[in-house]
Amino acid sequence: MNTNSHGHSLGQPLAIAGGIAALAVLPFLAGNAYLEHLLVLWMLYALLALSLNIVIGYLGELTFGHAAFVGVGAYTSAILSTQLGLPPLLGLPLAGLVAAGFGLVIGYAALRVVGPQFAILTLGFGAILFTITNHWVDLTRGPMGITDIPPMAIGPLAFDSARPTYYLVLALVLATAYLCHALVGSRTGRAFLAVRENAPLAASLGINVFHTKLMGFVAATAIAGIGGAIYAHYIRVITPDIMGVHNVAALIIVVIIGGRGTILGPILGALVYIGLLESLRVAGPLRMVIFAALLTGTVVFLPGGLISLWQRWRNAHKSENNLPATPTGLPSTEGGAK
Amino acid sequence: MSPAANSGEILAVSNLTRIFGGLTAVRDVTMTVQAGEVVGLIGPNGAGKTTLFNMLGGSLPPSSGSIRFAGTDCTGAPSHVMGQRGVSRTFQITSLFPSLTALDNVRSAAFRTTRAGWGAAILRSPAYRREEAELRRKALEILAFCDLDHRADTLADAMSYGEQRRLEIAIALAAEPRLLLLDEPAAGMNPEEGQRLVEMIRRIRARGVTVLLVEHHMRVVASVCDRLVVLDHGVKIAEGPPAKVLNDPEVIRVYLGREPVDA
Amino acid sequence: MDFTVFAQQIANGLVNGMAYVLIATGLTLVFGVLRIVNFAHGEFYMLGAYITYFVGTLFGLDYIAAAAISAVVVAGLGVAANKLIFWPLRRDHEFTILLSSLGLALLIANGGELLFGADPKYVESPFADEVLEIGTVTLTQQRVLVFAAAVVALIAVYLFIRYSRFGKMMRATAQNPDGAALTGINIGLVHTYTFALACGLAALSGALVGPTVMIFPTIGNWAVLKGFIVVIMGGLGSVTGALFAGLLLGVIESLGGGYISLGFMEAIGYAMIIAVLLWRPNGLFSTARGLR
Numbered sequence: 001m002n003t004n005s006h007g008h009s010l011g012q013p014l015a016i017a018g019g020i021a022a023l024a025v026l027p028f029l030a031g032n033a034y035l036e037h038l039l040v041l042w043m044l045y046a047l048l049a050l051s052l053n054i055v056i057g058y059l060g061e062l063t064f065g066h067a068a069f070v071g072v073g074a075y076t077s078a079i080l081s082t083q084l085g086l087p088p089l090l091g092l093p094l095a096g097l098v099a100a101g102f103g104l105v106i107g108y109a110a111l112r113v114v115g116p117q118f119a120i121l122t123l124g125f126g127a128i129l130f131t132i133t134n135h136w137v138d139l140t141r142g143p144m145g146i147t148d149i150p151p152m153a154i155g156p157l158a159f160d161s162a163r164p165t166y167y168l169v170l171a172l173v174l175a176t177a178y179l180c181h182a183l184v185g186s187r188t189g190r191a192f193l194a195v196r197e198n199a200p201l202a203a204s205l206g207i208n209v210f211h212t213k214l215m216g217f218v219a220a221t222a223i224a225g226i227g228g229a230i231y232a233h234y235i236r237v238i239t240p241d242i243m244g245v246h247n248v249a250a251l252i253i254v255v256i257i258g259g260r261g262t263i264l265g266p267i268l269g270a271l272v273y274i275g276l277l278e279s280l281r282v283a284g285p286l287r288m289v290i291f292a293a294l295l296t297g298t299v300v301f302l303p304g305g306l307i308s309l310w311q312r313w314r315n316a317h318k319s320e321n322n323l324p325a326t327p328t329g330l331p332s333t334e335g336g337a338k
Numbered sequence: 339m340s341p342a343a344n345s346g347e348i349l350a351v352s353n354l355t356r357i358f359g360g361l362t363a364v365r366d367v368t369m370t371v372q373a374g375e376v377v378g379l380i381g382p383n384g385a386g387k388t389t390l391f392n393m394l395g396g397s398l399p400p401s402s403g404s405i406r407f408a409g410t411d412c413t414g415a416p417s418h419v420m421g422q423r424g425v426s427r428t429f430q431i432t433s434l435f436p437s438l439t440a441l442d443n444v445r446s447a448a449f450r451t452t453r454a455g456w457g458a459a460i461l462r463s464p465a466y467r468r469e470e471a472e473l474r475r476k477a478l479e480i481l482a483f484c485d486l487d488h489r490a491d492t493l494a495d496a497m498s499y500g501e502q503r504r505l506e507i508a509i510a511l512a513a514e515p516r517l518l519l520l521d522e523p524a525a526g527m528n529p530e531e532g533q534r535l536v537e538m539i540r541r542i543r544a545r546g547v548t549v550l551l552v553e554h555h556m557r558v559v560a561s562v563c564d565r566l567v568v569l570d571h572g573v574k575i576a577e578g579p580p581a582k583v584l585n586d587p588e589v590i591r592v593y594l595g596r597e598p599v600d601a
Numbered sequence: 602m603d604f605t606v607f608a609q610q611i612a613n614g615l616v617n618g619m620a621y622v623l624i625a626t627g628l629t630l631v632f633g634v635l636r637i638v639n640f641a642h643g644e645f646y647m648l649g650a651y652i653t654y655f656v657g658t659l660f661g662l663d664y665i666a667a668a669a670i671s672a673v674v675v676a677g678l679g680v681a682a683n684k685l686i687f688w689p690l691r692r693d694h695e696f697t698i699l700l701s702s703l704g705l706a707l708l709i710a711n712g713g714e715l716l717f718g719a720d721p722k723y724v725e726s727p728f729a730d731e732v733l734e735i736g737t738v739t740l741t742q743q744r745v746l747v748f749a750a751a752v753v754a755l756i757a758v759y760l761f762i763r764y765s766r767f768g769k770m771m772r773a774t775a776q777n778p779d780g781a782a783l784t785g786i787n788i789g790l791v792h793t794y795t796f797a798l799a800c801g802l803a804a805l806s807g808a809l810v811g812p813t814v815m816i817f818p819t820i821g822n823w824a825v826l827k828g829f830i831v832v833i834m835g836g837l838g839s840v841t842g843a844l845f846a847g848l849l850l851g852v853i854e855s856l857g858g859g860y861i862s863l864g865f866m867e868a869i870g871y872a873m874i875i876a877v878l879l880w881r882p883n884g885l886f887s888t889a890r891g892l893r
Contacts, residue, residue, distance in 0.1 A: 062699055109875055113883070115695050116638035117837065120829045121878065124871040127826060131868040179460060185470070186459030190446040197435035197446075204395055205513045206421030206450040245822055249707055256700060285719070288711035296704030299697050300690065 023170055027163045036162035042274045043169035044231055049254040049266035050176045051223035056252070057261035058180075058189065059216045060196030061114065064248050065106065065122030066224055068129040071243035073099040073225025074232035075133065078146045081233070088152040088233045092226055099225020100218050102129070107217035111210060114199075126248065133240040145239030152233040165234050172230070176223055177263050192216055196261075253295050259305025268306055348373040348517055348548050349394070354403035356389050356572075363389040365572040366403070371517070376539060376549040378563035378580070380556075382592055386572035387552045388430060391521055394550070395427045396420035408516060422450055426515035428506045430522050430552075434494045440505055441490040444477040447512035477512065484508040484538065500531050507538065511547070518542065520551035524558045536562045560584060568592070605737045610859040611852055612738045618851020619751040623806035624824050625831035625843040626758065627799030633838030634775045634795045637687055638695070640702035642803055643825025644709035647818060648675050649804025650811035651717055654724045664726040668808035672801045679800025680793050688792055706821065713818035724811035747809040754805055755844070758798065762840075767794045775838070803828075830870045834877045836884030846885060849873075 030036045052066045076098040077091030086094075110121040133140050140146065151160035152168065159165045183189035191212050194202035199209050232238045241247070250273065258269020273291075280287045298305060349371040356364040364386040371377050379387050392398035394405060396417040404413045407423055415423075435443045452473055458466035481487045484504040489497060494505055503523060510518055520539075524532045532555055539549060539562045553559045559566065559580065566583040568576040570592045576583050583589055628642045652671035656662050662670070686705055690698050728742035762768035767790070773781040774791045782788050803824070807816075814820075831850055835842025850870050858866035877885060 060696070062696060109879055113878065116632075116699055117833060117883075119699060120638070120833055121874070123826065124830060124833075124874055128868050128871040128875075131871075135868075182459040182462075183456055186456050186466070187449060187452045187454060188456040188459075190442070191449055193438060193442070194435055194446040194449070197438060198433060200397065200417070201429070201433045201435070201509070202446075202449075203397070203417035204421050204427050205447050205509070206418055208418045249703065252700070252703065285711050285714040289708055289715065292704045292707030292711060295707065296686070296701050299700045299704065300686075303697065 020174065027166050033162060036166060038274055038278055040162050040166045040169060040234060042270050043166060043173050044227060045254055045270035045274060046267040047169060047173050047176060047227040048224055048251055049270050050180060051220045051227065052251050053255050053260055053266045054216050054220040056255050058192040058196060059213050061213065062119040063122040064119050065126035066251050067247035068126035068243045069099045069103055069221040069224040070228035071133060072102050072129065073228030074238045074242055075140060077229035078149045078232045078238055079139065081150050082146060082148065088150055089154055092229050095229035096222040096226040100222035103218045103221025107214045111213045111217065126243065130240055130243040133243060143240060145237055147237045149232050149236045152230065169230060180263050253291050257294055257298050257305055259307030262307050265305050265307040272306065346373055348408055350406040352404050354393060354405065355401050356393060356398065357401045363572050367574050369567050369574065369577065371548060371550055373548050375564050376543050376562055378559040378566045379550060379552045379569065380559055380566055381569035385569040387569055388521060391519055391552060395425060395519055421513065424516035425519065426510035426513045427519035428510050428521055428523060432502050432506065434502060434505055434509060436495040437493060439491050439493055440481060440486055441477055443494050443505055444480050444508050444512045445473055447509040448473055448477065450513045480508050480511050499526060515547060517548045517550065520549060522552055522554060524553055524555040532558050608738050610855045612740060614852030614855030615848060616744045616748050617855060618848035619748045620806050620810045621827050621831050621850055622844050622847030623751050623754065623802050624828040625847050626755065626840055627802040628828045629832045629838055629840055629843045630795055631799045634771050635792060638699055640699065640825060641682065641705040641709060642828055643821035644706050645675050645679055645800040645803040646807040646824035647713060647821035648678060649807030650724060650816045651713065653808040653811055654722050654816065657725055671808045672804045675804030676797040676801035679796040683792050683796040688789065710818055710821050717818055719818060721815035721817055723815060726812035729812040743812050750809055754802065771795060830874050834874050834884055842885055
């Protein structure tokens, strides 16, 4: 998502191609199953964070209900495959559809209010979905969760271990990143940003603020549902905890620490999150204390997230080369929401 | 851009009233604006100018009365519908997209005149590419029109006050409006900047855009408007060419304490 | 329908509701006066319960004294949180403030788990096992105390806001912070008082409810959710709204739990806010600026 699109250099496509190539060879460098597993988790979180970023980064609304949609997708595909014997490959789009359906209904109700009220309402909706999942034992097996979920498979190719799953999720992450890139380069995405920046002004320009937000919210929930389904078929066990407050906080932390309103930010944030989570495994509950401090610290001292450090460096570099560019070391537009 | 001003009535407001609680902010106002005109809406503070503007822009539903825009009844239509029909507005307090560049401010504002959405962008259809190139050209043209072409890559947030006020007009123009509502565009400007604004409004009119502006700077109003409408306590008390209106004893009485303005 | 059971459900609901009101009053005060949505509010409830427990067990103080000390200590912690986070961020976007308070909530909840351990604790109270019968309704003395102490606290808060010098400052700030600052009101002091009051009330609620339940370091989550439901239903910033919505939520949950299903009791509250918000998007007692 490059906003100053003139002066397209060869550098950017090359960097992207290089990045994708590096991601593609990563599992071979990992060398063991544990690291490969972490790579899958990284990509899964990146996928979910990219979807959350549509709401937090582009629409500028804070949702505390995102994990619930991940859960809806996970349960949809898990139930369809374990109880109806539906192939997981079919369950995947259905999971996205069902999550989007929930997203449409919940978004339609919750987007009538904005700001903190919206955040609290999404928290309430998330809590309802959690409660229902936890208590509708006939359908979801309640707190015991669903076990023996079959792995994802495309024909003879089964995604029953970390490495193939990594490539599957990587492909989805790249696809989602492209969707986001196309979004911000389109009329639709510019309407998203206009709504984020100044809703009354956006409306005066003919943008239907409510519909715009609803569209973004539904798109985000659909992707979250698909991510949840992949998670279910990879881990093979799901419990209502997938919808819990813990997961809500984790996704928000990933997006904020990485850098909201950007594409690389959530991917980077997911890497930092998974990396720290694993390397601090011995620390126990102290881990979450550290994450909480990181979240607050990032919000206060680095509102653009980690990615903004790189942007800052790049901008400073740029203005050295071709004066006169922007006056001071301004953050790039990608830094986005304030 | 849009076809030259065709004659005829573009905006017809009849018996428009807005009551807040027990307070009548706008009472029974009837006025029209002809296509191609520049009309000034003046009156002392609290006269109901901004309330009237908000009703015209769709952000405030009228209590009674009607609004017709370009022959269509728009009474009570919400903001985005008015925007889609071709009414753009600026706001009293600086209102733009702060963390986007000037260019992106204008591109985001061109919602009404663009068609290729997310799907087209994903497929990178030829129509999308054509539209994007055209949009970019048009946005740069509008920035140049507002003397901001050298600031295209600057964040709106980082601009000077005068630049921000011009960017607001650029944003409004990007929607290619038929009617432009300017809410105190000269507020906080020095005489030189005011003069620049007058020039700009003239050029806006020359683009075929009808302008209705609320303004306190009488010099600006007198030099750019074809016609003035004066509100006091929500009621229209005078209407006509600036020279006549500004010497109207009733208008002078309302503005008592301010020097009468030579037009 | 059995009247005895029904009356019992109503009584239980009113007691629970009163605890919600105490939590929500602080939440709504902080929003009404300072325009801050404090996600960490529930953590002060949790701290209230834990400090009561520790003061009681470690220092051997009786329950009432422990509860009072806990309310005061937590009020001080609230002031500290304000000084460290909310006051420096007061000019920032609501997004930043909301996220920082989420960070604070995670910090306190997980820090609590580190310090207090994840295993449940039981707050000792001499009133916990004594039963009081009012007509056909049976309540433990502790639950009667929850209700009575909450009523007294709320009346005190009302009088404080209505008549004290600081209460007047708070109301002036709620109506127009810039105007209040211009008339010489010390906004910093208003922040401090509001946080002390709000967090003290949350702690009081925790100290009162503590003996009737098991306490975990994660109960702050639960508390802030209840508080939000009540505040949103009543209208953000409305103290009267919080009172009605809190009691209503308590009673409806209790009746729902009794007659429909205990499992879905939690969901009833959420369903209520959704119904209310679809009907009145800004809450039952929606207000313009100002406290009421």
